[in-house]
Amino acid sequence: MANKQHSNQKNEQYRPSTMPGFLVSLYLILMFSFFPLFLTQQFVSARRDKYYFYLVLSGVLIVSVVIVSLLDYFEAKRHHQADLRLKPITAADISFLCFYGFAAISTLLSKYPAESFLGVFPNGGRNNGLLLMTVYLLVYLVVTRRYSFKEYVIAIYLLFSSFIAFLAIVNFFYIDVINVYNGYIDLWKQFDGTQGNVNVLLNFGSTLGNKNLISAFMCLFLPIAVMTFVITKTRYLKIIGGVAICFAYCGLLCADSSSGILGLVVIIAVMAIFSARSYSMCKWYLLALAIMFASSKLLRLFSYIMGDISKGFEFIQSFLIYSNAIYIPLIVCAALFVLLQLFEKKLAPHYPKKAIVITLIVLTVGGVCAAIFAFVYYSFIAPEAELSEDLSGLLRFDERWGTHRGYYWIKSLDEYKKFDFLHKLFGYGPDSVSVVMEPYYIDELTKFNESSTDCVHNEFLNYFITQGALGLLSYLALLGTVTVRAIRRAKENPVILIFLSAVICCAVQSVVNLYQPITTPLFFLFLSLTEALNRQTPLKTKK
Numbered sequence: 438m439a440n441k442q443h444s445n446q447k448n449e450q451y452r453p454s455t456m457p458g459f460l461v462s463l464y465l466i467l468m469f470s471f472f473p474l475f476l477t478q479q480f481v482s483a484r485r486d487k488y489y490f491y492l493v494l495s496g497v498l499i500v501s502v503v504i505v506s507l508l509d510y511f512e513a514k515r516h517h518q519a520d521l522r523l524k525p526i527t528a529a530d531i532s533f534l535c536f537y538g539f540a541a542i543s544t545l546l547s548k549y550p551a552e553s554f555l556g557v558f559p560n561g562g563r564n565n566g567l568l569l570m571t572v573y574l575l576v577y578l579v580v581t582r583r584y585s586f587k588e589y590v591i592a593i594y595l596l597f598s599s600f601i602a603f604l605a606i607v608n609f610f611y612i613d614v615i616n617v618y619n620g621y622i623d624l625w626k627q628f629d630g631t632q633g634n635v636n637v638l639l640n641f642g643s644t645l646g647n648k649n650l651i652s653a654f655m656c657l658f659l660p661i662a663v664m665t666f667v668i669t670k671t672r673y674l675k676i677i678g679g680v681a682i683c684f685a686y687c688g689l690l691c692a693d694s695s696s697g698i699l700g701l702v703v704i705i706a707v708m709a710i711f712s713a714r715s716y717s718m719c720k721w722y723l724l725a726l727a728i729m730f731a732s733s734k735l736l737r738l739f740s741y742i743m744g745d746i747s748k749g750f751e752f753i754q755s756f757l758i759y760s761n762a763i764y765i766p767l768i769v770c771a772a773l774f775v776l777l778q779l780f781e782k783k784l785a786p787h788y789p790k791k792a793i794v795i796t797l798i799v800l801t802v803g804g805v806c807a808a809i810f811a812f813v814y815y816s817f818i819a820p821e822a823e824l825s826e827d828l829s830g831l832l833r834f835d836e837r838w839g840t841h842r843g844y845y846w847i848k849s850l851d852e853y854k855k856f857d858f859l860h861k862l863f864g865y866g867p868d869s870v871s872v873v874m875e876p877y878y879i880d881e882l883t884k885f886n887e888s889s890t891d892c893v894h895n896e897f898l899n900y901f902i903t904q905g906a907l908g909l910l911s912y913l914a915l916l917g918t919v920t921v922r923a924i925r926r927a928k929e930n931p932v933i934l935i936f937l938s939a940v941i942c943c944a945v946q947s948v949v950n951l952y953q954p955i956t957t958p959l960f961f962l963f964l965s966l967t968e969a970l971n972r973q974t975p976l977k978t979k980k
Contacts, residue, residue, distance in 0.1 A: 454509040457502045458585040464498040468962060469594035473601050473654065473955075474644050479617050483646045488564045488954035495572045502579050524582055529922065529968045532915035537574045539908040540567055540867055546859060547866025554867075560878075561871030561891025563953045570867065573958070577965040584969035586932060588674055591665055595681040598658045601643050602688030605651050606736070608642035609691040610743045617644065645955055648694045649894075653956040655689035656700035656946045657963065660938035663708050666728075667721045668931045682725055683732040690736060690754045695831075695839060698753050700946035706801045707941050711934045713797055714927070716788040720777040723770045730767035733758050752827045839949055841885045845893040848877055849902050864905035873902055896947035916944055919968050926974040933974065936967040 468491075475490045476483060544567045547553040556566025607614055618641075640647045645654055662685045666678030689697045705726070712722030737758050740747060750758060757763060777784065815822055816834035824832060836844040852873045856865065865873050871891035878889050893899055901909045923937040943960050952960075 454505060454512075456505045457509075457579075457583040460498060460501050460505065461580055461583045462585065462587055462590055464494065465590050465962075466593050467494055468959070469590070470597040472958070473597070476617070476644050480641045480646055483644070484563065484954055487958075488569070491954060491958045492569075492572060495576050499572075499575050499579060502583060525972075527922070527968070527972065528918040529915060529971070530578075530581075532911055532918050533574060533577055536908065536911040536915055537570055539863060539911055540570050540904050543863040543866055543904045543908060546863050547869065549866055549869065549872065552866070553869060556868035558869065558871045558891070560875060560889055562868045563891055563951070565868040565952055565954070565957070567867050569954060573961045577961065577968070580962070580965040581969045581972055584966060586970065588669070588671060591661075591935070592674055592677050595662055595665065595677050598654075598662075599681050599684040601645065601654065602658065602684040605643040605645075605655075605688045606684075606691045606739075609693070610740070610747045615644070617641075642691070643688075648692045649696060649950055650953070650955050652689065652692040652694035652697035652700065653943060653946065653950055654959070655685055655692055655697060656704070656943045657939045657956065657959055659685035659689055659701075660704050660708060660942045661935055661963075663704070663722070663725045664711065664935040664938045666725050667708070667712050667718050668935060679725075679728055682728045683735070686729045686732045687736045690733065690750070690758060693748065693751055693754055695751070696946045696948075696950040699949060700942050703945040704938070704942045706797075706804070707938060710794060710797045710801065711927070711938060713793045714790060714931075716777070716781070716785040716790075718931070719788075719793070720774060720781070723774040723777070727767055727770040727774060730763050730770065733763055734767070839894070842894045842949060844881075844885065845874070845890065846895060846898060848881070849873060849893045849898060852876075853902055860905065862905045862907050864901070864903045864908055867903050869903050870899060892951040894949060894951055896944075896950060896952050899952065915964075916940070919964055919971065922971040923967050925976060926971055929977060930970060930974040933967060933970045936963045936970065939963045940967055 472487060472490055472494070475486050477486050544550055544553040549558065552558045552562065552566070554567045556562045556564040556569060604614060608617075613619065642648065642651055643654075645651050659682070662678055662681035666675055666682060669675050669678065689701060708722060708725075712718040740758070811832050812834065815824060815829075815832040820833065820835075830838070834843055836847060849870070853861070868891070870893055871889065874890050874893075882890065893902065897909060897912075900912050904912075920937065920941065923933045927933050927937070940960070940963050943956075943963075
């Protein structure tokens with residue numbers, strides 16, 4: 438009798454728990470909805486609020502998934518189906534582990550190990566210490582092993598991000614819908630005893646913070662909106678994607694940041710190459726472009742209704758909104774979409790995919806090379822050549838370039854040269870820029886009306902200074918391996934392109950931007966989602 442019961446128990450059908458996948462989906466919903474909205478003391482504590490929100494929510498996810506996975510393992514063991522084999526380790530996993538390992542070594546070698554762990558120094562720090570990187574790694578491991586794609590999660594992201602963009606737009610025209618400006622200066626006095634930033638209305642918006650943070654958020658949001666619109670065949674999601682494109686594009690323009698324009702150029706080019714992979718995707722991408730250009734004219738109409746009273750657009754943003762020349766690409770893209778839609782049955786079988794993809798790649802690479810050549814020529818070969826004020830600000834590198842980003846880059850590299858060999862390899866310690874740049878606080882930064890800095894406004898250079906050459910190389914390896922793996926699998930699973938597009942575009946704009954606990958957690962989350970789909974999408978073997 439006992440043997441019969443044992444046999445029945447062994448043969449009883451066992452199904453692994455779906456709870457870890459549900460927990461990941463719930464986590465994504467909360468990160469895509471409440472995380473960007475969460476504020477307790479307006480912009481004064483935006484970074485702190487989102488930092489703690491992310492730590493707590495991610496901690497709950499990690500602990501919950503571990504507990505559920507252990508319970509699932511013991512249940513499988515009871516059914517004699519437990520499997521102790523580890524999930525396959527990918528090149529991306531190794532790169533991330535190296536990136537984290539070098540950050541840990543950097544923390545141990547730092548003169549300020551406790552500060553490097555927390556990312557908080559006496560003169561600054563943005564909480565980008567080893568603790569935050571630990572959470573990034575653990576969330577990556579959970580998401581890449583337990584994620585299951587759900588369309589409604591993407592829909593929630595697009596809807597809530599559209600609201601974030603809406604707030605950025607109306608704030609740019611001095612409309613304070615959720616009362617984030619009222620009492621800001623008084624709160625700042627309570628927060629750190631200073632007068633705060635009296636020009637807050639010119640620099641801050643939505644529930645994110647200053648224009649650089651809004652720009653980084655939109656450089657994640659816009660490519661996801663575009664690629665969702667291009668790829669999905671679900672009607673409700675395509676409608677939401679189309680509306681989201683409008684909000685994302687207008688939000689990016691109202692961020693009024695140079696990093697946003699860099700991101701926009703990359704978005705248009707990268708999305709074109711991705712969308713050219715099929716006739717259908719190419720067709721819908723043209724409509725997405727038409728929506729973007731039409732959105733700028735809707736923003737122009739809104740500006741007119743508001744009496745053109747706004748914080749003021751920079752040159753490129755102003756051109757995209759106010760110039761009548763924008764009607765030309767708008768009409769061309771809309772007309773091409775209509776033609777491709779009407780004659781799809783005749784044209785689709787003869788669509789020259791390879792020729793179009795190669796042409797777009799050549800044009801993109803050529804454009805990048807031309808931009809680099811112009812930058813090098815006017816900065817180093819002919820620095821005295823005549824340029825307009827707007828072009829000079831883009832093409833002539835000096836200490837004042839990019840709202841004095843040039844100064845930060847030059848001086849931080851000067852300090853890096855002074856590091857000993859170990860610190861050149863592993864850096865000065867995570868988030869330690871405020872210590873590295875301290876010699877320039879009194880005499881130098883005052884000419885830019887600043888007294889201190891805790892970042893060099895270049896994410897890659899920041900990693901180079903704080904986590905060394907090995908830290909930067911491992912970070913680049915992480916981005917590269919995830920990207921290459923995703924591109925190779927996109928034919929089998931185009932959804933990968935939705936997340937990959939956000940990773941690429943945000944990474945490029947971070948050349949002139951900074952990492953922080955407001956948009957960087959979302960960046961690492963989309964990186965994790967990309968790799969999760971990479972793991973779930975096997976490559977087809979060639980016969």
